[in-house]
Structure formats: structure tokens, C-alpha cells
Amino acid sequence: MKPVYSAGRDPEELLRGRKAIRSVFQSSQVRTFRELYGKRKKSLEVGCGYGFFTSLALETTDRLCCVDTEDYLAPSVKASPNVEFKAASALKLPYSDGQFDCVFSMDVIEHVEDGAAFLAENLRVLKKSGTLILGTPNRNRLSAFIRKMLFMPNRYPLVIKDRIFGTITHVREYSLKELSDLLKSFPGLKIEKFKPVYFGLTDPVNIGVPRPPFLFVDLCQFWLVSLVKTGP
Numbered sequence: 001m002k003p004v005y006s007a008g009r010d011p012e013e014l015l016r017g018r019k020a021i022r023s024v025f026q027s028s029q030v031r032t033f034r035e036l037y038g039k040r041k042k043s044l045e046v047g048c049g050y051g052f053f054t055s056l057a058l059e060t061t062d063r064l065c066c067v068d069t070e071d072y073l074a075p076s077v078k079a080s081p082n083v084e085f086k087a088a089s090a091l092k093l094p095y096s097d098g099q100f101d102c103v104f105s106m107d108v109i110e111h112v113e114d115g116a117a118f119l120a121e122n123l124r125v126l127k128k129s130g131t132l133i134l135g136t137p138n139r140n141r142l143s144a145f146i147r148k149m150l151f152m153p154n155r156y157p158l159v160i161k162d163r164i165f166g167t168i169t170h171v172r173e174y175s176l177k178e179l180s181d182l183l184k185s186f187p188g189l190k191i192e193k194f195k196p197v198y199f200g201l202t203d204p205v206n207i208g209v210p211r212p213p214f215l216f217v218d219l220c221q222f223w224l225v226s227l228v229k230t231g232p
Contacts, residue, residue: 012075014049014164018052034056036133036195037056037102038060039061040060041062042065043104045064047067051073051074054077055077058077063084067093067094090112093124102130103125104133104134107137110171115174130228136173138220139154139173140218157171176217193225195223197210198221
């Protein structure tokens with residue numbers, strides 16, 4: 001997994017910028033993450049970045065371990081006595097088997113070429129009956145659908161120019177079927193909740209609703225999934 005942020009960006013500035021966003025999409029994403037995450041004793045965040053979701057998880061976590069390919073984590077987050085950061089690959093986590101009650105990754109799997117290997121390593125360090133939480137953009141979100149109808153489909157790797165976070169590259173993204181098929185390919189993994197987040201457009205328009213109408217679930221902006229490890 002390669003670094004996804006533009007070089008030279010200040011993590012504290014990125015964190016402040018993310019927290020300052022006032023949009024229906026972000027509020028819906030945060031609310032859904034909190035709903036799925038709940039309260040945890042010992043969790044691992046794979047791909048913590050500058051620490052936006054780290055800071056949310058810390059609200060209800062006794063001990064939070066974080067990994068990323070480089071140390072992007074904002075000093076204000078890292079200063080928490082409940083946080084431990086390690087620089088490591090998401091495909092080779094520096095922890096032994098079955099250590100964590102919960103493993104979560106937000107906006108990470110789209111930066112990984114081998115999604116199956118990524119999930120397998122997440123599951124390795126997760127305890128039996130533990131929870132895996134996965135968040136990722138929907139390949140068929142409304143903006144992508146519109147581009148496709150205009151004969152300008154997204155092509156991968158997809159380079160995204162963001163006004164706050166700079167240049168971000170998605171190696172691949174997942175439709176509902178693609179993500180469901182990937183998760184179901186693991187016999188020791190049970191899908192608990194599959195949440196579609198937001199229906200509408202984001203920057204620069206930001207017009208939409210928190211939950212997509214039933215007939216438009218496939219066009220939601222983002223997937224948030226909680227899963228339970230049922231196997232060894």
C-alpha cells in the first residue's frame with residue numbers, strides 16, 4: 001500500500017481541515033461509523049492516516065493501536081496515552097494472531113491492489129467473534145454514474161484532486177456486488193451490517209441526503225460494513 005497524501009502536507013492541518021467540513025456526507029459517515037464501532041477494549045486501525053477516524057474511535061476505546069506505511073498521524077492524536085502507532089504495511093501487520101477485539105479501516109482498501117490479501121491480514125490479528133469494520137467509496141456512486149452516462153467513466157487508478165487533502169489515488173473501487181463477493185469469499189467471516197452512506201453529490205456541489213432511497217442504494221456514495229469473525 002503506497003502513501004495516499006500529497007507530500008509535505010501537515011497532518012495537524014489535514015485533521016483540522018477534515019473536522020471543519022460541514023456536509024451531509026461527512027456527518028452521515030461519522031454517525032454510521034460510531035453506530036457500528038460502539039465501545040471497544042482493544043482495537044487496531046489499519047491505515048490511520050492523519051487520524052480523523054482515530055480521534056473518533058478514541059472516544060470509546062480503552063486501547064487503540066494504529067498502523068500506516070508512514071507516520072502521518074497528527075501529534076494531537078498521537079499524544080493520547082491510549083494510542084500506539086507503528087509504521088507497517090497493511091499486508092504485513094506487526095502483531096500476532098488474534099490480538100484485537102476490533103479491527104477497522106476507513107478509506108484504505110481502495111488504495112490496495114490485493115483486497116483479499118488485505119482482508120486476510122486484518123482477520124489474522126482479529127480475535128474469534130471480534131468485529132471487522134470496513135469503509136470504502138462506492139464504485140457506482142451517483143457522480144460516477146453521471147460521468148458514465150456522459151461517456152466519461154472513471155478509470156483506474158483514479159486520481160482525485162481534493163481541495164483540502166491534495167492528490168489522492170484510488171487503485172480500485174468496489175460496487176455493491178464486488179464488495180459483497182469479496183467479503184463472502186472468506187468462510188470465517190459473517191456480514192453483520194451493510195450500510196450505504198449518503199446519496200448525492202460531494203465537492204463542490206454537496207447536495208444530497210444521509211441515506212439513499214431504497215431504489216437507489218446501488219448509487220450511494222460510500223459503503224460501511226461491520227463483520228464478525230466466526231472462524232479460527
